Amino acid sequence: MPDSSFDNPAFSAALQSVQARIAAACAAAGRDPASVRLLAVSKTFGPEAVRVARQAGLSAFGENYIQEAVAKMEALADLALEWHCIGPIQSNKTRPVAEHFAWVQTVDRLKIAQRLSEQRPAELPPLQVCLQVNVDGGSTKAGIAPEALPELARAVRALPRLRLRGLMCIPDPQPDAVAMQAVFARARVLFDGLRADWAGLDPLPDTLSMGMSADLEAAIAAGSTLVRIGSALFGARPVKPAAVVPSAGIPGG
Protein backbone atom coordinates (compact mmCIF):
# COMPACT_ATOMS: atom_id res chain seq x y z
CA MET A 1 0.00 0.00 0.00
CA PRO A 2 1.51 3.34 -1.03
CA ASP A 3 1.84 4.90 2.40
CA SER A 4 5.22 6.40 1.72
CA SER A 5 3.69 9.00 -0.58
CA PHE A 6 1.82 10.51 2.37
CA ASP A 7 2.90 13.40 4.43
CA ASN A 8 0.94 15.90 6.42
CA PRO A 9 1.51 19.04 4.32
CA ALA A 10 0.53 17.32 1.06
CA PHE A 11 -2.57 15.78 2.59
CA SER A 12 -3.58 19.03 4.24
CA ALA A 13 -3.26 20.87 0.92
CA ALA A 14 -5.48 18.28 -0.78
CA LEU A 15 -7.98 18.50 2.06
CA GLN A 16 -8.08 22.28 1.86
CA SER A 17 -8.72 22.11 -1.84
CA VAL A 18 -11.59 19.61 -1.38
CA GLN A 19 -13.06 21.75 1.40
CA ALA A 20 -12.84 24.80 -0.86
CA ARG A 21 -14.70 22.92 -3.61
CA ILE A 22 -17.41 21.90 -1.13
CA ALA A 23 -17.67 25.47 0.16
CA ALA A 24 -17.91 26.90 -3.36
CA ALA A 25 -20.55 24.35 -4.38
CA CYS A 26 -22.56 25.13 -1.26
CA ALA A 27 -22.28 28.87 -1.89
CA ALA A 28 -23.47 28.39 -5.47
CA ALA A 29 -26.44 26.37 -4.21
CA GLY A 30 -27.23 28.70 -1.33
CA ARG A 31 -26.43 25.95 1.16
CA ASP A 32 -24.63 25.94 4.49
CA PRO A 33 -21.28 24.12 4.07
CA ALA A 34 -21.94 22.46 7.43
CA SER A 35 -24.83 20.60 5.75
CA VAL A 36 -22.39 18.47 3.73
CA ARG A 37 -20.28 15.83 5.46
CA LEU A 38 -16.99 14.72 4.01
CA LEU A 39 -16.36 10.97 4.00
CA ALA A 40 -12.73 10.16 3.18
CA VAL A 41 -12.58 7.06 0.99
CA SER A 42 -9.41 5.29 2.07
CA LYS A 43 -9.77 2.05 0.08
CA THR A 44 -6.44 0.70 -1.21
CA PHE A 45 -4.51 3.10 1.05
CA GLY A 46 -2.89 1.83 4.21
CA PRO A 47 -3.39 2.66 7.86
CA GLU A 48 -0.70 5.34 7.82
CA ALA A 49 -2.64 7.30 5.22
CA VAL A 50 -5.69 7.16 7.49
CA ARG A 51 -3.57 8.37 10.40
CA VAL A 52 -2.41 11.35 8.38
CA ALA A 53 -6.01 12.11 7.43
CA ARG A 54 -7.07 11.82 11.07
CA GLN A 55 -4.35 14.27 12.08
CA ALA A 56 -5.65 16.66 9.44
CA GLY A 57 -9.04 16.51 11.14
CA LEU A 58 -11.02 13.80 9.33
CA SER A 59 -12.70 11.05 11.31
CA ALA A 60 -15.11 9.29 8.93
CA PHE A 61 -13.65 6.81 6.44
CA GLY A 62 -15.20 4.79 3.64
CA GLU A 63 -14.00 1.35 2.60
CA ASN A 64 -15.08 -1.00 -0.20
CA TYR A 65 -13.28 -4.25 0.53
CA ILE A 66 -14.28 -5.88 3.81
CA GLN A 67 -11.09 -7.79 4.59
CA GLU A 68 -8.89 -4.84 3.79
CA ALA A 69 -11.10 -2.61 5.93
CA VAL A 70 -11.10 -4.89 8.97
CA ALA A 71 -7.30 -5.17 8.88
CA LYS A 72 -7.08 -1.38 8.76
CA MET A 73 -9.51 -0.98 11.66
CA GLU A 74 -7.42 -3.33 13.75
CA ALA A 75 -4.24 -1.40 12.93
CA LEU A 76 -6.00 1.84 13.91
CA ALA A 77 -7.85 0.61 16.99
CA ASP A 78 -6.21 3.36 19.07
CA LEU A 79 -8.11 6.05 17.11
CA ALA A 80 -11.80 6.94 17.38
CA LEU A 81 -12.87 6.60 13.75
CA GLU A 82 -16.24 6.13 12.09
CA TRP A 83 -16.08 3.46 9.38
CA HIS A 84 -18.55 3.32 6.49
CA CYS A 85 -18.92 0.29 4.25
CA ILE A 86 -19.42 1.62 0.72
CA GLY A 87 -18.64 -1.54 -1.26
CA PRO A 88 -20.97 -4.25 -2.52
CA ILE A 89 -21.92 -6.83 0.12
CA GLN A 90 -22.48 -10.49 -0.65
CA SER A 91 -24.98 -12.21 1.58
CA ASN A 92 -22.33 -14.59 2.95
CA LYS A 93 -20.11 -11.62 3.93
CA THR A 94 -22.52 -9.71 6.13
CA ARG A 95 -21.10 -10.78 9.50
CA PRO A 96 -17.81 -8.84 9.41
CA VAL A 97 -19.74 -5.83 8.18
CA ALA A 98 -22.24 -6.08 11.04
CA GLU A 99 -19.46 -6.56 13.57
CA HIS A 100 -17.00 -3.87 12.47
CA PHE A 101 -18.64 -0.95 10.70
CA ALA A 102 -20.68 1.95 12.10
CA TRP A 103 -22.40 2.60 8.77
CA VAL A 104 -23.32 0.60 5.68
CA GLN A 105 -24.29 2.63 2.63
CA THR A 106 -24.80 -0.18 0.12
CA VAL A 107 -27.86 -2.07 1.33
CA ASP A 108 -30.06 -2.85 -1.67
CA ARG A 109 -31.78 -6.12 -0.71
CA LEU A 110 -33.92 -7.10 2.26
CA LYS A 111 -32.01 -10.34 2.74
CA ILE A 112 -28.77 -8.42 3.33
CA ALA A 113 -30.53 -6.02 5.70
CA GLN A 114 -32.05 -8.88 7.71
CA ARG A 115 -28.70 -10.60 8.08
CA LEU A 116 -26.99 -7.37 9.12
CA SER A 117 -29.67 -6.76 11.75
CA GLU A 118 -29.44 -10.33 13.09
CA GLN A 119 -25.65 -10.22 13.20
CA ARG A 120 -25.21 -6.77 14.71
CA PRO A 121 -23.62 -7.37 18.13
CA ALA A 122 -25.88 -6.39 21.03
CA GLU A 123 -23.19 -4.26 22.66
CA LEU A 124 -22.82 -2.00 19.63
CA PRO A 125 -25.20 0.80 18.64
CA PRO A 126 -27.56 0.01 15.76
CA LEU A 127 -25.91 -0.15 12.36
CA GLN A 128 -26.54 3.09 10.46
CA VAL A 129 -27.83 2.25 7.00
CA CYS A 130 -28.28 3.97 3.67
CA LEU A 131 -30.15 2.17 0.93
CA GLN A 132 -28.30 2.19 -2.37
CA VAL A 133 -30.60 3.20 -5.17
CA ASN A 134 -30.00 2.76 -8.88
CA VAL A 135 -31.11 6.12 -10.25
CA ASP A 136 -29.71 5.78 -13.75
CA GLY A 137 -30.11 2.09 -14.60
CA GLY A 138 -26.32 2.22 -14.28
CA SER A 139 -23.86 -0.27 -15.63
CA THR A 140 -23.00 -1.86 -12.28
CA LYS A 141 -26.67 -2.73 -11.73
CA ALA A 142 -26.09 -2.32 -7.99
CA GLY A 143 -28.82 -0.57 -6.08
CA ILE A 144 -32.55 -1.01 -5.67
CA ALA A 145 -34.83 0.17 -8.48
CA PRO A 146 -36.60 3.42 -7.53
CA GLU A 147 -40.04 1.75 -7.81
CA ALA A 148 -39.05 -0.86 -5.23
CA LEU A 149 -37.52 1.60 -2.78
CA PRO A 150 -40.56 2.43 -0.61
CA GLU A 151 -41.22 -1.23 0.16
CA LEU A 152 -37.58 -1.95 1.00
CA ALA A 153 -37.44 1.16 3.19
CA ARG A 154 -40.51 0.07 5.14
CA ALA A 155 -39.08 -3.41 5.69
CA VAL A 156 -35.68 -2.08 6.76
CA ARG A 157 -37.29 0.36 9.15
CA ALA A 158 -38.81 -2.59 11.01
CA LEU A 159 -35.44 -4.29 11.62
CA PRO A 160 -34.41 -3.80 15.24
CA ARG A 161 -30.63 -3.47 14.91
CA LEU A 162 -30.55 -1.17 11.89
CA ARG A 163 -31.23 2.54 11.71
CA LEU A 164 -32.20 3.77 8.28
CA ARG A 165 -30.41 7.08 7.68
CA GLY A 166 -31.10 7.71 4.02
CA LEU A 167 -30.04 6.92 0.48
CA MET A 168 -26.84 6.50 -1.45
CA CYS A 169 -26.19 6.39 -5.18
CA ILE A 170 -23.27 5.92 -7.57
CA PRO A 171 -24.54 6.99 -10.98
CA ASP A 172 -22.38 6.55 -14.05
CA PRO A 173 -20.49 9.63 -15.24
CA GLN A 174 -22.47 11.88 -17.58
CA PRO A 175 -21.15 13.97 -20.46
CA ASP A 176 -21.50 17.23 -18.57
CA ALA A 177 -22.32 18.72 -15.17
CA VAL A 178 -25.90 19.58 -16.12
CA ALA A 179 -26.66 15.97 -17.04
CA MET A 180 -24.88 14.76 -13.91
CA GLN A 181 -26.91 17.07 -11.71
CA ALA A 182 -30.13 15.85 -13.35
CA VAL A 183 -29.29 12.26 -12.39
CA PHE A 184 -28.45 13.25 -8.82
CA ALA A 185 -31.71 15.19 -8.69
CA ARG A 186 -33.61 11.91 -9.15
CA ALA A 187 -32.02 10.62 -5.95
CA ARG A 188 -32.98 13.85 -4.23
CA VAL A 189 -36.62 13.35 -5.22
CA LEU A 190 -36.54 9.82 -3.79
CA PHE A 191 -34.89 11.09 -0.61
CA ASP A 192 -37.53 13.79 -0.18
CA GLY A 193 -40.20 11.14 -0.72
CA LEU A 194 -38.69 8.94 1.97
CA ARG A 195 -38.64 11.86 4.39
CA ALA A 196 -42.25 12.69 3.58
CA ASP A 197 -43.26 9.05 4.22
CA TRP A 198 -41.47 9.17 7.55
CA ALA A 199 -42.75 12.58 8.66
CA GLY A 200 -43.23 12.47 12.42
CA LEU A 201 -41.20 9.28 12.82
CA ASP A 202 -37.90 9.26 14.64
CA PRO A 203 -35.27 9.36 13.33
CA LEU A 204 -36.10 11.15 10.11
CA PRO A 205 -33.67 10.03 7.37
CA ASP A 206 -31.05 12.76 7.14
CA THR A 207 -28.40 11.42 4.77
CA LEU A 208 -28.24 11.64 1.00
CA SER A 209 -24.86 10.16 0.13
CA MET A 210 -23.80 11.16 -3.36
CA GLY A 211 -20.84 12.83 -5.04
CA MET A 212 -17.26 11.65 -5.49
CA SER A 213 -14.03 13.43 -6.49
CA ALA A 214 -15.15 14.08 -10.06
CA ASP A 215 -18.74 15.14 -9.45
CA LEU A 216 -19.13 16.55 -5.95
CA GLU A 217 -20.30 19.95 -7.26
CA ALA A 218 -23.22 18.45 -9.19
CA ALA A 219 -24.13 16.28 -6.20
CA ILE A 220 -24.12 19.21 -3.79
CA ALA A 221 -26.19 21.28 -6.20
CA ALA A 222 -28.75 18.46 -6.17
CA GLY A 223 -28.83 18.22 -2.38
CA SER A 224 -26.13 15.76 -1.29
CA THR A 225 -25.50 15.74 2.47
CA LEU A 226 -22.46 13.46 2.35
CA VAL A 227 -19.77 13.34 -0.33
CA ARG A 228 -17.47 10.32 -0.60
CA ILE A 229 -14.04 11.53 -1.64
CA GLY A 230 -11.08 9.28 -2.41
CA SER A 231 -8.64 10.32 -5.10
CA ALA A 232 -8.98 14.08 -4.58
CA LEU A 233 -7.71 13.52 -1.02
CA PHE A 234 -5.34 10.57 -1.22
CA GLY A 235 -4.24 10.76 -4.85
CA ALA A 236 -4.72 8.23 -7.60
CA ARG A 237 -5.34 4.71 -6.41
CA PRO A 238 -2.97 1.96 -7.43
CA VAL A 239 -4.48 -0.15 -10.17
CA LYS A 240 -5.82 -3.26 -8.51
CA PRO A 241 -4.04 -6.43 -9.52
CA ALA A 242 -6.17 -8.45 -11.88
CA ALA A 243 -8.43 -10.94 -10.15
CA VAL A 244 -7.08 -14.45 -10.04
CA VAL A 245 -8.98 -16.45 -12.63
CA PRO A 246 -9.16 -20.23 -12.86
CA SER A 247 -6.77 -21.65 -15.39
CA ALA A 248 -7.80 -20.78 -18.90
CA GLY A 249 -8.75 -23.24 -21.55
CA ILE A 250 -11.43 -25.22 -19.78
CA PRO A 251 -13.98 -25.96 -22.49
CA GLY A 252 -17.37 -24.61 -21.74
CA GLY A 253 -15.88 -22.86 -18.63
Ligand SMILES: *Cc1c(COP(=O)(O)O)cnc(C)c1O
Ligand atom coordinates in the same frame (compact mmCIF):
# COMPACT_ATOMS: atom_id res chain seq x y z
C1 LIG B 1 -14.02 4.58 -4.62
C2 LIG B 1 -15.34 5.15 -4.27
C3 LIG B 1 -15.49 6.51 -3.99
C4 LIG B 1 -14.39 7.53 -4.11
O1 LIG B 1 -14.12 7.77 -5.45
P1 LIG B 1 -13.14 8.96 -5.91
O2 LIG B 1 -13.50 9.16 -7.32
O3 LIG B 1 -11.75 8.45 -5.71
O4 LIG B 1 -13.43 10.13 -5.06
C5 LIG B 1 -16.74 6.95 -3.60
N1 LIG B 1 -17.79 6.11 -3.48
C6 LIG B 1 -17.67 4.79 -3.74
C7 LIG B 1 -18.86 3.91 -3.60
C8 LIG B 1 -16.46 4.28 -4.16
O5 LIG B 1 -16.37 2.97 -4.45
